[in-house]
Amino acid sequence: MSSSLSSRLYTPDEMTFCAEDALVDIVPRIAMPACAFLSTTIPPLRPNIPCTVPLWMALALKKRHAARIVIPAWLASTEELEALLERERNDNKVFQHLTEHYLEVAHLLLAGTKGARDDFASMTVMHKNRDLLEKLRLVRESKLNQGLEGLATAWNSVKDEGEEFTVPLNNISRMELNALRPLFQGALDKFWKLEHANNTAATTNMPSATPTPHQTEVEEAPVRRLRGR
Amino acid sequence: MDDFAQHDEDDPLTQHNTNVDEDPYARLKRAFVNERACPEILQYEESLVDEAVEHVDMQQAELDDRRASAATAEAGRDSSASDDLVDLLKTMELDRVKYLLRAYLRTRLYKLETFSLHIMQDSNLFSRLSQRERRFLGSHTDLLDKLHDDLVLKHLPQQFNSLVQQDTLVGETNDMVPSPNLDTHVFIRVRGDLGRVNVGYSESEPNGRPSEVDMSAGDQFVVRYRPIAQLLANGEVELL
Numbered sequence: 001m002s003s004s005l006s007s008r009l010y011t012p013d014e015m016t017f018c019a020e021d022a023l024v025d026i027v028p029r030i031a032m033p034a035c036a037f038l039s040t041t042i043p044p045l046r047p048n049i050p051c052t053v054p055l056w057m058a059l060a061l062k063k064r065h066a067a068r069i070v071i072p073a074w075l076a077s078t079e080e081l082e083a084l085l086e087r088e089r090n091d092n093k094v095f096q097h098l099t100e101h102y103l104e105v106a107h108l109l110l111a112g113t114k115g116a117r118d119d120f121a122s123m124t125v126m127h128k129n130r131d132l133l134e135k136l137r138l139v140r141e142s143k144l145n146q147g148l149e150g151l152a153t154a155w156n157s158v159k160d161e162g163e164e165f166t167v168p169l170n171n172i173s174r175m176e177l178n179a180l181r182p183l184f185q186g187a188l189d190k191f192w193k194l195e196h197a198n199n200t201a202a203t204t205n206m207p208s209a210t211p212t213p214h215q216t217e218v219e220e221a222p223v224r225r226l227r228g229r
Numbered sequence: 230m231d232d233f234a235q236h237d238e239d240d241p242l243t244q245h246n247t248n249v250d251e252d253p254y255a256r257l258k259r260a261f262v263n264e265r266a267c268p269e270i271l272q273y274e275e276s277l278v279d280e281a282v283e284h285v286d287m288q289q290a291e292l293d294d295r296r297a298s299a300a301t302a303e304a305g306r307d308s309s310a311s312d313d314l315v316d317l318l319k320t321m322e323l324d325r326v327k328y329l330l331r332a333y334l335r336t337r338l339y340k341l342e343t344f345s346l347h348i349m350q351d352s353n354l355f356s357r358l359s360q361r362e363r364r365f366l367g368s369h370t371d372l373l374d375k376l377h378d379d380l381v382l383k384h385l386p387q388q389f390n391s392l393v394q395q396d397t398l399v400g401e402t403n404d405m406v407p408s409p410n411l412d413t414h415v416f417i418r419v420r421g422d423l424g425r426v427n428v429g430y431s432e433s434e435p436n437g438r439p440s441e442v443d444m445s446a447g448d449q450f451v452v453r454y455r456p457i458a459q460l461l462a463n464g465e466v467e468l469l
Contacts, residue, residue: 005339008266008415017328021258032311037322038284039254056325057318066314169416169449177416177449177469184451188414192453196412 008185010178018174019104020056025070027051028061055108062116069116074098075106078125081132088139095140095171103175106133144172144180151187253280254326259467261333266416266468267461268409268454270340270348273359274333281330288323292316337362340409345370346393347408411455416469419444423465428456 004011010018021039028045035042045051050070053061061067074080088096099105109116110130120126151167167184169177251259260274295316341348341362348354349370358366374392382390389396393403422445429440442450449469460466 005336010265014332018258030311030314032314035315035318037254038281038326039252056321060318060321064314167451169451172449174469181416185414188451189410189412192412
């Protein structure tokens, strides 16, 4: 726990917890009076009248055969998933929009006994969509990895112009962000530290040195910093 | 209770939009996520925590009542299936709110322990704590001080026996106090259109110039924490 706290990396528990608040539609099989929760009030449930509830509640009701879960469109329709995958493959720059917890939600819905596999149109559709989602995940992952490779180059070009380095991450889901966190944080913190040390050294310690941000100059910087410790 | 009942039926559908005025649960969750992803300790969300604790106590009492009355009415007629279901869902919701409260407070506790001396020295940081956290921090630093003193410091020459300084004769700065790295990079999401925002060096930082980036609602970035700390405090961005 404390190591995940110091690295600010979310634990799987915390990720699942957050994802369980995602909203899904259900079709109740039973009637239930309205419930007031801290988050919201769940309107009264009536048999066969669809209703929107948090995922944790949907799964609990489902487990007791009190409701059927309406699988979200992005996971239920093979055509939509195929189209999404196609767009994801064709556009190298942009990530397609998905709900921020799409991986965790899909994982919970597709889980063997506790999930909602039987709420798909058929088992064939379920298996097919699961494979498509996995492909989608891999395409996105490889795009992210390509992005990481370009990070160093991008950093140098931006720094030459004296700009601060920000990476736009639109449409990247929470799970994907969490996977990126250690690498991104580590690399960018290190870049920044080197840059900063470099600046300080160039202005105070080494008046004669030409402050061109060459690779060698950057690599020398931490050695000078160490002296002070 | 009445506040909760006044929500529109379609309210949950619009929650994906980050600008919607949110319910206490969503705010508490954001407080936790912000605290979790932030290198330094943030302002304690007193009213929010109080509200959640009150809700937990009330809900718990209600559940206990119902169980007690159900037990006495057992002989008469059995409670309906939907009552059981409501109880179950309420218990689950209770557990979730408790989990969130614990996770939030524990994250703060971790920061208090790790950066205790740093927070003690900075009145601005200290003012962000709750009463209980202040008391905890006080006794924690006292114990830390005593421990270090008993173990090593009192055996060292006076020049070197400070808890917060390496060498009291050289320099005035407290160079033995662990502090969070505010220049670390964080993932943020913009909550409203902010236009061009300076994410470069601020006026107080040497050797740099400001640089700006466009921020519209819903955008996600990875940026250095220091320049956006104020935006976070204002609630204009959230951490991820």
